[in-house]
Amino acid sequence: MEYKIMQILNEVCGAEDGELKPDLDLFETGLLDSFAVVQLLVEFEERLHVTLDIETLRREDIATPALIVRLLEKMR
């Protein structure tokens, strides 16, 4: 699961394997923006069958790869 999440995250952020450190702030570094978040949600839905609610999703919930992995594992 974690591998798949990181694979999607790498694709969306245009990053190489291992480039995204678990505690890297994806918004501060400009790797995620409004569009990338939507793209991420679509990929999670289509490939992992996990649906996140964009209206209640706060930036601080998905600010780093580690937080995203934790959130998705909790959702499943």
Place this chain on the structure above:
Amino acid sequence: MIPYQGLLFFYVTGLLLLPAVVLGLLGKPLKYYGLFFTAAMLVFIFSENGQLLALAAFCIWQALMCKLFFRLKNKSRVKFRVAATLSLIPLVIAKLSGILPGLGFWGLLGISYMTFRAVQVLIDAYDGKLDALPLAELSYFVLFFPSVAAGPIDRYRRFSGDLNRRISREEYAELLRRGIWKLMFGLLSGIVISGLILRIWLEPLPENGIAATVSYMYGYTFYLFFNFAGYSSMAIGTAYILGVKLPENFDMPFLSVDMKDFWSRWHISLSSWLRDYVYTRFVMGALKSRRFKNRRTSSYIGYAVTFAIMGAWHGLTPAYLLYGVYHGILMCINEALDLHWKYFKQMKRGKWARIILTVVTFHLFSFGLLIFSGRMV
């Protein structure tokens, strides 16, 4: 009468808020008194020129749409579109009446804000996010007095959560303290400072001439910020006293480093509404159906559409429409810079480059507000 203006308004509001303060400090629920407060204030504010009747008709119409749609077992996309269109009709008529003199004037104070709240309930119902939709709560949400005339635009589930949550005495005391503080700040900003800017800066300016227009651009930007941020602060403060934590509307917009940043700091409750219900849904739909060859195309078109709607929501006059198109273009340029100019991202992190970007962004949105003011077109 206009909310948050004049001594009489504050006198009546203060008097009617007192029982809420007593109830809150005793740890009692505020929902029912809050409903009474909103009803009493609406009668007080909308009592002139048959506005109360128009408000009642509008509210019944919106409640009917929301309740009927909520009750449908099969909420298909077509049915949702019909309900949303019907819900938007009063707003469209009101906006059209502003530009077509033949229609007569159909304005209703706060109609743009109330309509967006009602449509948001429809969207929640369509998404299957509502377990129940009590009529009293729905009407209270759409008509919630502190924000009825000019926002902030709250979200139904958040609002309903506040209404049905038990607030302890201690928590209420803190809400009250923050509420009064916000009211005071709002008074200073929305009435004193913006009033001063209007009197000593904007009013004496000649109507024509480049220098006067440039000066007007700066003056109007500060005037509108202090006026609207102050107004929002008073609305939020009043809501806090009623136990409702309305969302913030401004977050130091003058510190924005680019236009995307600006729209996360200026009129936040409107921009986040448009982000969640127009931009995101448009992009999501486009991505899922693979509508565009280049995925980012959906983002560019999404921004253009979103901001065109933002302009039209303010009104259908050339100035507002142009304001929407202007911001749509700026957001697309911003998106292109983010994607294709690596140095842009670095600049946003550098100390001095940030200052330059902040000054540039300030001028970009100030110019937008000059368009918005209607002085140019």
